[in-house]
Amino acid sequence: MKAAWYERNGPAREVLIVGEQPDPQPAKGEVRVRLATSGVNPSDWKARMGVRPMLAPMVIPHSDGAGVIDAVGDGVSPSRIGQRVWVWNGQWKRVHGTAAALITVAQEQAVPLPDATSFAAGACLGIPALTAYRAVTVDGSVKGQTVLVMGGAGSVGHYAIQCARLLGAKLIIATVSSPEKAVRAKEAGADLVINYRTQDMVAEVLAATGQRGVDRVVEVDAAGHAAVLPKLVRQDGLCVVYGTNTPQVTYDFVPMIMSGVAVRFFIVYELAHEARQEAIATLTGWLEQGLLTHQIAAEFPLDEIAKAHEAVESGKLIGNVVISLPA
Ligand SMILES: NC(=O)c1ccc[n+]([C@@H]2O[C@H](COP(=O)([O-])OP(=O)(O)OC[C@H]3O[C@@H](n4cnc5c(N)ncnc54)[C@H](OP(=O)(O)O)[C@@H]3O)[C@@H](O)[C@H]2O)c1
Numbered sequence: 001m002k003a004a005w006y007e008r009n010g011p012a013r014e015v016l017i018v019g020e021q022p023d024p025q026p027a028k029g030e031v032r033v034r035l036a037t038s039g040v041n042p043s044d045w046k047a048r049m050g051v052r053p054m055l056a057p058m059v060i061p062h063s064d065g066a067g068v069i070d071a072v073g074d075g076v077s078p079s080r081i082g083q084r085v086w087v088w089n090g091q092w093k094r095v096h097g098t099a100a101a102l103i104t105v106a107q108e109q110a111v112p113l114p115d116a117t118s119f120a121a122g123a124c125l126g127i128p129a130l131t132a133y134r135a136v137t138v139d140g141s142v143k144g145q146t147v148l149v150m151g152g153a154g155s156v157g158h159y160a161i162q163c164a165r166l167l168g169a170k171l172i173i174a175t176v177s178s179p180e181k182a183v184r185a186k187e188a189g190a191d192l193v194i195n196y197r198t199q200d201m202v203a204e205v206l207a208a209t210g211q212r213g214v215d216r217v218v219e220v221d222a223a224g225h226a227a228v229l230p231k232l233v234r235q236d237g238l239c240v241v242y243g244t245n246t247p248q249v250t251y252d253f254v255p256m257i258m259s260g261v262a263v264r265f266f267i268v269y270e271l272a273h274e275a276r277q278e279a280i281a282t283l284t285g286w287l288e289q290g291l292l293t294h295q296i297a298a299e300f301p302l303d304e305i306a307k308a309h310e311a312v313e314s315g316k317l318i319g320n321v322v323i324s325l326p327a
Pocket of ligand 1: 042043127128131151153154156175176177220241242243266268315319320
């Protein structure tokens, strides 16, 4: 099969190789997916650069992807052959990810993809959409609540706004860094968009919430917003952190303790079974009803995987980067 891989950590165009690898065969309880698309996420380039240790001398990157089941292992119903699916955790604690024509995964990691959902959109579900859903729902319902989505035009942020809207949030505020990103956040369903480069974010949030602060923050940059967090959240509110621009996060004790804010970190790769199933069930229902908008920024052929990684790494595109695999 055609695949991309790296044998050492380093910059995309120095270490990514495209070539032939043996076809994987599904083991007991597994399905094999003929992939149409592979999603590229920040986690993928960070792993390639060595943030996570390489688990083997050769790694096929990417956790997200979508395609059609073409073989099943023992214990899996043959009726699944031919099913359109999307994949989660394709390269989490595994060597063989989705940047390949074929992948074998445990059958629950291949989720039925509604007919009307494209394979490109299917490649955005495993990390961006599941992360967004979990970030919004980690502490239960947001119905009637005020939610602040930092980075509302980001891959995760854009889905997070939509999740908050579909789950009945009363007021959704999003931050962005440009007018173009403001349009994307508005289209996703933000009631108020703040350009954090040109506006006073704290003043705008307080004005929009009657000086109370928001019930929940969905946080893409924990370190960058640590100092302002107690001002943004209502008494005893919640900040759900899924990202940070710098690894050290420093909080001021007195403002934090006075605000009573709870800070909740999570990583989508390690979602508990029940949380993942709930997210998958709800997202599937929304997909079937055509309620989710996907933000595909660019598609690259597998041969241009290095360009795809560089595009994600640069942070210049708005939305998801997807690789299309040869049929
Ligand atoms: N915990 C998890 O399981 C999980 C899952 C997915 C992603 N992540 C992490 O989350 C981060 C975002 O992932 P992504 O796929 O959404 O990336 P993305 O598509 O590049 O989006 C990131 C967005 O955040 C915005 N942003 C960055 N710094 C900001 C700040 N200080 N204030 C407001 N907005 C800011 C960026 O726009 P501007 O820079 O123009 O503002 C961009 O729109 C990455 O670090 C990724 O590794 C974690």
